[in-house]
Amino acid sequence: MTAALLLDLALALSAVAVALWTVAAKRAFEAIVGFIAFGLLLSLAWVRLGTVDVALTEAAVGAGAGGVLLLGASARLGTRALAEAKDVPILPLRVATGLLCALLSGALGWAILSLPTPAPSLAPLAAANLAATELGNPVSGVLLAWRAMDTLLEAVALVLAVIGVWSVAGDDAWGGIPGPAQPPRRDPALRLAARILPPIGVVIGVHIVWTGADAPGGAFQGGTVLAAMWVLAWMAGLVRPPAVSSRKMRTWVVTGPLVFIAIGLLGCFLADGFLAYPAAFTKPLILVVEAALTFSIAVALVLLLIGPPEAAS
């Protein structure tokens, strides 16, 4: 027990220290490295909080994809900060802000520690209904059955984000290949990794999705691994996405949400309502939704990571 407590304290203190470093670092690059380390520490904290599903998401999406995105942005911004010295608040203002933020933290911490006991919980309800979904992982049950509306909206949010990112493309580049024009990479190590790793990553990513029905994992975590493998091959110049204007690409992005909505509408006729599953087909329908979602999540994440088109096709 004591060893566990020590581990928790060490993890918590490291996370706070790295967060402070991220805010205080001189250069953006250092801050981003701090942020990636922060994400990895946070995923260890998630494991300690008993939720491996969230730990996988944090490591893959927060630290992994988020880190790649921010490092890429910082490299492309170079030394230009898009801000001037006069934009930084004066010292007394910073001190006052710091004090108020500390006050907020203190109040929040006190509120969290004085939450009512026993804590309200939907765990018994989830346990009682898990058998009906034939899933073994309660988190997947929540995501795909009882709170399917949230998950559907999230999938739609990814589509909207892709539209948003594309919409900042310049007029001259609109309709072209997404992402910056790829300079030929002459890095042998990256090229080799991009030739060998993606197939293995595909197997691991699909496994994470498939095992998500009964164990930690699922469409978001597995989809991120699949997206990462494609981005790796893209960085090495081995693959190219279709143009933004191609119908194929647009169909890929919306396949997941459309399948989800179609199966949800089916529930209006065959079960209790929108997004309800007919009892006899619950598990197969969930698997179909999950497969379609994985594919579209992976495509959307790739497009979000590589950004809007920047050169005419």
Next chain:
Amino acid sequence: MSLLADAFTVVAVLAGLFFLAAGTLGLLRFPDPLSRLHALTKADGLGLGLIVLGLMPQAGSLLGALKLLLIWALAMFAGGTVGQMIARVARRDAS
């Protein structure tokens, strides 16, 4: 037999921890970025390998042990790849 396996685990994991510590020491003490990369790719790779070796008897099944070995192989490959990429940039910055 299980006592023997446990003893093996303890020895191998401790040896692994020693090499991780030595790698960190090298990271702090070596004079230039390229030498520090040696500490990361080689000593840490060996440290992880020894920990994996030590945990293999505890995996409970052949597949579990092979899974640990796969993790080590992927970590070594990633280490070799990223080490070279950083080395390339570090050399360019130095010259």
Next chain:
Amino acid sequence: MAAALLRSAGLLAVWIVIGGADPKDLAVGIPTAAIATWFSLRLLPAGMFRPRPLALAGLLLRFPVQALLAGTEVARRAFDLRVQPGLVRYVRISPSPRRDAFLTWASLQPGTLPAGEDEATGAVLVHALDTSQLVHDSMVIEEARFTRAFGG
């Protein structure tokens, strides 16, 4: 064709190692391995490597020993700080996936870390922890072993 079969067997083995061989799981694992093989053949066309089983097995069995030597060398120098690091020029094979693979392999061998090419001459610059040793010669020997295992 042989390459496709070999790779799909390897990728299916990866699936079994991480997910088990339950028939219900294999129903997903086999198509996944097939898709991954298609992806693999696109990224790395068959014929770039021609592995020879015996030599490859020898190379892989040597790897743990080399990793031990490499880690021990770093550990020794971390405690006893007598290093003469420096760059060694290595000009042997022309650029190819096989050379890339050898360079990654060399980065895990004792004392050597390839650090990209010299822009002007195309020679590979290898960083060595101790330039007083015969870095170039040991890399030539290692490359011969690697070429025996992977054809060429």
Next chain:
Amino acid sequence: MNEAATYGPTAAALIGIGLYGVLTHAEPLRRILAFNLLGGGVFLVFGVVARRGAGAGFDGDPVPQAIIITGIVVAFAATTLAVALLLRLARLRGDSGND
């Protein structure tokens, strides 16, 4: 319940640190970073709530856990949009360093 007592205050501290960064940094990229720290703290509050709701044989209440996963992905989507706007702004100003 030890974990909840440790990570609850941690989450509160992260929210304060992130908020301070959002308010005091002038660089947009640093503000995006700080905003993500703040978000991490908010998710951790939810994680503590999930942990406190452990029961029925689960290590935590699965409902907040699922919502955290949704939250992390949506936060990432929002971050990509912010970064895309930022890079576009840099291009329009014609001062995007080594583009």
